[in-house]
Amino acid sequence: MSESNLIKYVQTTCPYCGVGCTLNLVVKDGKCVGVEAYKRSPVNDGKLCPKGVTCWEHVRSPDRLTAPLIKKNGKFEEASWDEALDLVAAKLNDIRARGLIDEVGLPRVAATFGHGGTPASYMGSFPAYLSAWGMIDYSFGSGQGVKCVHSEHLYGEYWHRAFTVSADTPNANSIVSFGANVEITGGPCAAARHASARVRGAQRVQIEPHLSITAGASAEWVPIKPKTDPAFMFAMIHILVHENPRERLDLVFLRDTTSSPYLVGPHGYFMRDPDSLKPLIWDSSRNAAVPHDTPGIEPMLEGRVVVAHAIEIGVDEERWRHTDCSAETSFFMLVSHMHKYSPEWAAAICDVPASTIRRIANEFLDQACVGQTVEVDGEFGVGVNYVMVCQHFELHAIKCVRGIGNQLAQKDFAVVVCTNAGGPVAEKTTDTAAASLIREYLSQD
Numbered sequence: 538m539s540e541s542n543l544i545k546y547v548q549t550t551c552p553y554c555g556v557g558c559t560l561n562l563v564v565k566d567g568k569c570v571g572v573e574a575y576k577r578s579p580v581n582d583g584k585l586c587p588k589g590v591t592c593w594e595h596v597r598s599p600d601r602l603t604a605p606l607i608k609k610n611g612k613f614e615e616a617s618w619d620e621a622l623d624l625v626a627a628k629l630n631d632i633r634a635r636g637l638i639d640e641v642g643l644p645r646v647a648a649t650f651g652h653g654g655t656p657a658s659y660m661g662s663f664p665a666y667l668s669a670w671g672m673i674d675y676s677f678g679s680g681q682g683v684k685c686v687h688s689e690h691l692y693g694e695y696w697h698r699a700f701t702v703s704a705d706t707p708n709a710n711s712i713v714s715f716g717a718n719v720e721i722t723g724g725p726c727a728a729a730r731h732a733s734a735r736v737r738g739a740q741r742v743q744i745e746p747h748l749s750i751t752a753g754a755s756a757e758w759v760p761i762k763p764k765t766d767p768a769f770m771f772a773m774i775h776i777l778v779h780e781n782p783r784e785r786l787d788l789v790f791l792r793d794t795t796s797s798p799y800l801v802g803p804h805g806y807f808m809r810d811p812d813s814l815k816p817l818i819w820d821s822s823r824n825a826a827v828p829h830d831t832p833g834i835e836p837m838l839e840g841r842v843v844v845a846h847a848i849e850i851g852v853d854e855e856r857w858r859h860t861d862c863s864a865e866t867s868f869f870m871l872v873s874h875m876h877k878y879s880p881e882w883a884a885a886i887c888d889v890p891a892s893t894i895r896r897i898a899n900e901f902l903d904q905a906c907v908g909q910t911v912e913v914d915g916e917f918g919v920g921v922n923y924v925m926v927c928q929h930f931e932l933h934a935i936k937c938v939r940g941i942g943n944q945l946a947q948k949d950f951a952v953v954v955c956t957n958a959g960g961p962v963a964e965k966t967t968d969t970a971a972a973s974l975i976r977e978y979l980s981q982d
């Protein structure tokens with residue numbers, strides 16, 4: 538066989554979305570002539586979505602942009618690289634001559650890479666150039682990652698210390714999804730994972746205004762008034778903490794592996810040991826507040842106490858010193874805060890009957906498997922067989938309630954967040970306990 542008839546397969550990664558399917562480019566005569574899924578990839582399991590299947594066509598498409606375009610007389614016209622670079626240089630020189638800051642004190646130059654988290658290593662010397670330039674407005678653009686415009690990664694880093702925030706569909710029995718259209722946006726692996734889970738008996742409830750593909754492929758679709766899903770979620774929290782016995786919650790997990798027992802002071806920040814500045818929790822065996830990592834303690838999960846000595850530190854390093862000061866545990870504050878968000882309250886906002894919200898919350902809780910463990914890839918973790926996927930940052934408050942973590946070893950819960958938190962309750966959702974948790978999370982190494 539002549540060299541020219543040889544077909545080569547070049548393994549690479551689909552460039553389109555954050556799924557990152559593995560594929561083989563089919564190369565003949567030194568030219569890319571097709572694409573095939575890489576069958577041994579655990580990411581896409583030998584499958585590609587329509588975008589991935591056709592991605593090779595762009596290489597030699599007559600519509601592919603191969604030169605800069607400059608808008609002239611309202612139309613984009615092809616230009617040489619010298620012309621384009623001269624134009625950019627002239628504009629930058631003009632700005633530098635006028636000053637980097639405009640009349641209202643804002644940078645005149647803005648830079649976006651489409652995605653806030655695109656690593657510097659992918660941008661060559663551009664970051665160095667911008668650094669040398671001076672003040673730049675980076676405030677627009679969103680999301681994280683090289684290929685994906687998804688701020689879940691940003692919040693995922695905050696909450697889970699994981700860039701990837703993926704629902705643990707293969708191990709879940711119950712999935713409550715708020716508008717995450719994973720059957721479409723999750724690529725072939727998400728669809729395959731869900732299909733396998735359904736065969737195993739898992740149930741997904743899709744809560745969103747329209748009958749999406751994901752809703753159509755779910756066990757149940759719950760139509761909801763747009764942008765009111767935080768009300769639904771708050772009612773779920775209410776049901777968990779106010780309509781069920783405490784023992785049904787994973788109290789051990791909450792107590793021992795979350796900051797739920799941390800004491801919160803009158804300014805809404807953690808009460809800290811005045812010397813070590815570590816957050817304080819109430820040790821029931823000593824009847825005293827102690828740093829959270831003190832060995833051999835019995836942390837109080839719920840209640841209000843008087844702390845002899847503590848310090849609160851605000852976001853701008855404000856400091857409040859306290860003597861004999863009242864403090865509440867984070868979990869106690871969360872429970873108090875959620876008292877008014879009943880299913881009846883939510884029903885009036887989101888147009889979903891209170892009985893439906895109550896049923897879904899209780900079914901969710903029924904699948905909690907509190908105390909069980911699960912083996913994932915040879916490692917054991919806490920087995921809580923439910924998953925909640927949402928588009929709202931506020932849902933993380935539920936995590937405080939159920940003591941839910943989705944670190945890989947635990948494999949019990951996953952939340953997908955976008956930036957579109959809105960609706961009538963969004964502005965009310967910054968409950969102090971959750972805010973304190975965020976701050977504590979961010980202050981960790």
Ligand code: SF4
Pocket residue numbers: 551552553554555556557558581585586587588589590723724725
């Ligand atoms: S899901 Fe589709 S677009 Fe995304 S990486 Fe896989 S093949 Fe590419």
